[in-house]
Amino acid sequence: MPGKLDWLDVSDLYLHPLPDSVPVAEIKTISVKGLLENVEEETERLFQACKNQGVFLLDLTDHDVGKKYLTEMVETVRIATHIFQSHTLEEKRTYPTRARVGIMDKGYIAEEITPEGDVKSHEVLNIPNYELFTPGAPPLALPPWLSPHESLFRNVLVSGNRIAHAILGSLESQLKMPEGTLTSAHRLEDPSNDFLRLVRHPGFGAREEGERVSFHAHRDLSSLGLLLAPLPGLQVEHPSEPGVFKWVKPEPGTIVVNVGEGLQLLTNGVLKGVLHRVVRVPGDLTAVDRVSALVVVRAKGDMPMLPLPSPLVPRLSEEQKKRLVETSDEWAANKLRALTAIRAKEGKMLPRELAFVYREEGMPVPVGI
Template sequence: MAEYETPEFYPVPFPDGLPTIELQRLSLARLMNDDVDQARRLFEICTREGFFYLDLTDHPKGLKLLHGAHSVHRVGQEVFKVPMAEKYKFEPRASYETGLLDTGYKELGLDSEGNCNKLELLNISQAGFFSGLEDYTLPSWLAPQEALFRSTLQTANVIHNVILAILERGLALPTGAFTSLHRLVDRSGDFLRILHYPAPKDGKPHAHPPTPAHRDAVSVALLFCWQGGLQITDSTAPVDHTVEEPEDTWFFVPPLPGHVIVNLGLVMEVLSGNVLRAGKHRVVTPPGPQGLHDRLSVLISARPEENTPMRALTSPKIPQKNPEDDPSGGEEVLSAKEWGIQQVLKTVHNIRRQNNEPLSQ
């Protein structure tokens, strides 16, 4: 794996002696070649913890995505140095509190000098490039990277749909039940995101995790990271935003060169009637000496087309609600866009609660 280690991305080694969990490793080549055992393992993982390492080094598509992610990381090392005033001009489509954050710049905390001190995000819209329904223009300090962003999103979409096709078969759904909802050209809120976690100036870990406990409001996420900080929990209970989860339930996920961390999201819980499970996780300050260095990661999401009804699909392997058990007719079925915005509001509320900030009315 030496040629995939990109040593310049690893400021210091991951410390020994920490509570860690090594996720199961799957092979992209074997998944793309319809290997029955790999498909079975993927489906089983997605009905439990919802996280796994995917080896990208054994297939040309994987290598293309891996090299693309490395290039995006290098871009991130430079573009986050752009003055805050310029970054703010790259605006999200709508208020962070009323829209999906699929494009634009966002920071989640400033120091006394007006610089980001917790987390900042750059979001590149997949629909902006590929839907053909908008004139999507990047700011001048990002525009030279458009070809890289397009290529990386295209390749990620292929890999997302390899995973989704296997989940279709595992749930005995018709071919295309998931993949037809996740086309490259759909308006879906899909994004390529570069995340920058500045190192605390005092060298001490943040009092609260920069990214609190949550499950992603996506279908599938591909996460590239080169430092510690990502943690998953052994708890299968729903996220409770009103209480702190016990620290001894959280485990670091060490980065693995040549691999991407795959995370199933809440969309798949809804569409599968909770047969599939989204991975609960958080991001804390990198451990030990790694915490003295800024942390960069690259996230590429898949979401369903924005008009998709957010309800369980029909299959012998998916439990169906009995209308007779709910005389009121049940809850209103939201579209994927409406549901996604609802999830964003919950996340914002959680972050504000954790940081003791005023809550939205």
């Protein structure tokens, strides 16, 4: 794949390459054309990447479906950059999150606000699938500063779901599952808390040495994450060295695809959810804002999170059989409760997590959280 695209100008996004001095993760690059056309060699490479690492680069440049999605994601990152820079914190907070416990699929969230009102850690805008695609759902009431982009957001989610189905369909085949086992559980119109997330990790405004984590290590509470992050910052855990993280090198024409904990559960550990984090690149890149777009694909909300039928998927152990069977929505909400409790014990709760606790207790969230 050429380093510079001859059909799409991305030079304004890929301005700061990863320094040569940092350790880079060895990640497979998979062809979207090979998956869409069901090429056995490519689907096998995909399967091995999802089994062994839980992450891969997806080359979108060799098929029109991929090119369309890449074009939409590139435009989304540009729009996100403009939105984050041109609107005040007060304006962005006019797009509220849902008043519930569960996946944050809608609204604006800012973590760690300085006394001057600047975002210190990261800020996100979530665009939900539910209001856009689920029959009978209410209209998506975006604020005026966000609503002009609704059509693009819709297109990104539609294209992202098609790409996800190409991946899931290939995995079905490799796992020798009945056709539709995975894809039918990830339909665009089914309530699932899928979303498009726009993320900004602000630069410090000055050069700084040393790595600083700006989003803690975690596995996604999803099946797949489709990420376009033109600037360095993402790290993934080495598959054979627990606790050792290496940098993912941004490559024009590709997106990063993460396997989430959802697929790990549905295959009883055959596919691996990747542990990953976001770190500020030391040196000159410390001062640079990092903006990305992420499409999150989850199993439908009422799906039991149990291993799916496959000769390659181990049966539940006796210990596993004793556990309460949770739906996709219940599993995600319970995981969030558990993670919040751990961070509370460590004294590391973020404002969003404090609000989560207040809502759990049925109490009004204090102003400023």
